[in-house]
Amino acid sequence: MSGEAASGALAGHGAEAAQAAGKAAEQAPGLMDHLPALVVLVPFLAAPLVVLLGARRLAWPVTFAAALFSLAAALALLSQVLGGAAISYHIGGWAPPLGIEYRIDAANAFVMVIVSAIAVAILPYARASIAAEIPARQHVLFHALFLLALAGLLGVSATGDAFNLFVFLEISSLSTYVLVAMGAYRDKRALTTAFNYLLMGTTGATFFVIGIGFLYMSTGTLNMADLAQLIAQQPGNRTIHAGFAFILVGMGLKVAMYPLHLWLPGAYSYAPSAVSAFLAATATKVAVYVMLRFLFSVFGPAYPFEASALGLVVLPLALLAMFAASFIAIFQVNFKKMLAYSSIAQVGYMLLGIAMLSQTALSGAIVHLFNHAITKATLFMVIGAYVLRAGGAFYRDIEGIGRVMPLTSAAGVIGGLSLIGVPGTAGFVSKWLLVQGALEKGWWWLALLVVASSLLAVVYVWKGIEVAYLRSPRDDVDRREAPLAMLVPIWVMAIATIWFGLSAEWTVGAARTAAEALMHGASEIVISGGVGR
């Protein structure tokens, strides 16, 4: 899938096709201007392409190429906005608030980098993993759905239009429901889980769209920047309050905010391994980003209703997640379930960083999006490799596997250490910022609670290590190391977990700029792209 084809499709949407054709010569160097749209469109259009080509051999290369393109585009965008500027891209040349605007600042460029990087890392792994878990005739569909989910997640991040965001959210959600259901080839429980996920996810989306409806009713606009200005003018409007509440609950379901998390453990446990890894690393992260965007950009920290909602609702729920979910994780006997509950707890850290309403804590939450994504991607990929060789993710299936699969297991240990927040791993950096944020506010009790909940992580990680290393291997397991196609992505992620724990200047810098952009708006807005410009 080439970039030119996509930009050609984009030009087709333009008001004046003739002008677009005339600009064709100019567009080759102008490709950079269209990156905000291309980063989403390339995987989006690659999805039907994969189905149309229909060939199983071509599905993977096309998917991988599209993901690679998105990563390159996301990195290019991030480098453009790291200075604090924002890019405003007008789809089809229609100026906002009438037209749809893509607004790229450090916050969503960072999220797009996370999503596309994880996709690029997981695809080579998925190739080996789905070959074992999904029948060959479904591989084409798997790749198409994967691309749709990726495009949806990127679209949610890129867009500056509230309704467009909802549409992309549904694109990604619907495709993930099916991806989760594909786990049924290995374990039939994936079907009920996917249905459960569908019900809860749709409920969340419905709440979200009702909230958007309320906002539209009171302001008459769907553009987020426009919404922000109009909302600030009517602080006492009850309809907007109701909209705020609906959006918070709707996104709360999508991020698996405790106690709206019930869909998550099942979905992560029974989905195909590659899907678990991709979802755990990206889906909730993007939902957290949407929450950030609405709380900070649309409503703004100054919105009178927000501080109390964050302090009285989100903060206690975040703490509850950190402790209750970690506690539940301790008593799991299935590795995937344990990691799923740990994810809920880790989302609690992110929500805590949001609820503290300080720039340090917010950058802690944003950097944790990244750090937790690479950590969980490592761990879920490790479990996927275990499932491949040992046939299951229950503790009894993988006793003593540390000796059978030493390389895979060593990467798992690194991921586990990062979950705890041991210095030298990525998880430590985010924990440091969260504790710092709490102490800067003088909330020493909160700082102690943050570290206390990491101690629960010590317990569940220890249980995993005990199972993998300190018991004798079963006789009936496949006594081979994971295939190289799996080992390489696993180790890329594991090394990234250490790398970004030791050299966090880039991630923390990006997160700080993102937090700055979210709390105070971008320093300048560069209008880019749009055919009619």
Next chain:
Amino acid sequence: MELATLIGLSMAIPLAAGLQNVLLARQQNLRDALTLLAAVATFATVLTILGRTGGEASATMRALTVMPGLDIAFAIEPLGLIFALIASGLWIVTHIYGVGYMRGNGEKGHARFFAAFSLAIASTMGLAFAANMFTLFLFYELLTLSTFSLVAHKGTQEALSGAKTYLGILMGTSIGLFLVAVVWTWVAAGTLDFTPGGILSGHLPASLVPVLLALYAFGIGKAALMPFHRWLPAAMVAPTPVSALLHAVAVVKAGVFTMLKVGIYIFGTGFLAETGASTWLMWLAAWTIIAASVIAMRQDNLKRRLAYSTVSQLAYITLGMALATSMGVLGGGLHIATHAVGKITLFMAAGSIYVATHRTEISQFDGLGRALPVSFGAFLIGALSIIGLPPLAGAWSKWLLILAAADTGQWIIIGVLMLSSLLNIAYLLSIVARAFFLPPAEDTPQAWSEAGPLVWGPPAFTALLCVVLFFCAGAVTDFLAPIAEVAP
């Protein structure tokens, strides 16, 4: 060579030694010889650093910036250099002993054992040369993780539960309390660099100083201050070379070394004395000294008795810091060295007895002294040094601590130190007395004799070091004087 290169080498050589142990797992002799070579090279590197700097504090060398303002950085200062010298020097002795012990005892997993051992030494070097609290914390945690697998080495149920206690307490305190203290320090002072005179003065209200000190004192679980001391007896399930070097020298000294660093370079002894924030810590240390000695008397297992003795002796160093005078800090610094040679002698002698007789309980030692004269002789010298009798090294540090207590007018503390010496006599010399003066039990075979020279040689050598260090103590205190001069 640049100083930075030398510091890098002091960590890279043990790291490489660890790696080759994994790669050459099958070639036993080559592997052990290379590790010995690495130990010698590490010691030589640290000696070169000593020769290069003459013990003067060096400029800070940045290796890596983790976050803006947070660096992994290294610097030379006297206390760290002494610690590095002790750890790397005793590594040579312990490695020779370890080879003899592991082979003599038929233990399993030699390659894994020596690899983790080397990694622990690399972490210790990083910790000793850390230029700021962040770097120190990083290596502190690495040391916990690398020694954890050594504690679990035997893989028995007992070893596993010991390892669980070990990891639980050390990780729990360091992440739950130490980390908070470090972040708090950073938020309050805006820096974590070790600065003579401290960085907190004027940045923290006097009422909060004891709270932050408490987070440090309990967070540094490796210092084994009561009530967080239980990991040390639990760690005794590890093979004896681990107990000798790591749980008498590297790991526990890393704890009290960190404690001294906190007192001297983070708070500043002047600031502590001024606010009186460390008074409570002084009493807690005094309590630990006595209580641990009393518990030691009741232990029949030799290694557990030695472990409780270590808990008690570590509290001497914490006490020296808590007295918040230059003499106290100096005494604490010197005690790191003197206790190291004394306790490693005791542990290696204990291991030597175990290899020769497979006996671990003190009540089984009756009359063994004549069969194992070198082991018990070394044990006697080590014990006398711990007790603090001249002409053995331990005398000087105890003397300095008593002087410090007298300086500050803490007469009760002097009493505590005296009482502790008496308790030491009771629980250490009774072992030697049993071995030499009681008749052998009936089931004792006549043919028992010392295990190989690789096993009895090292304790004899370190026993000699106890004597040598008595006469060199002046040089060590002169060397350490700069750390004390910053105090009033």
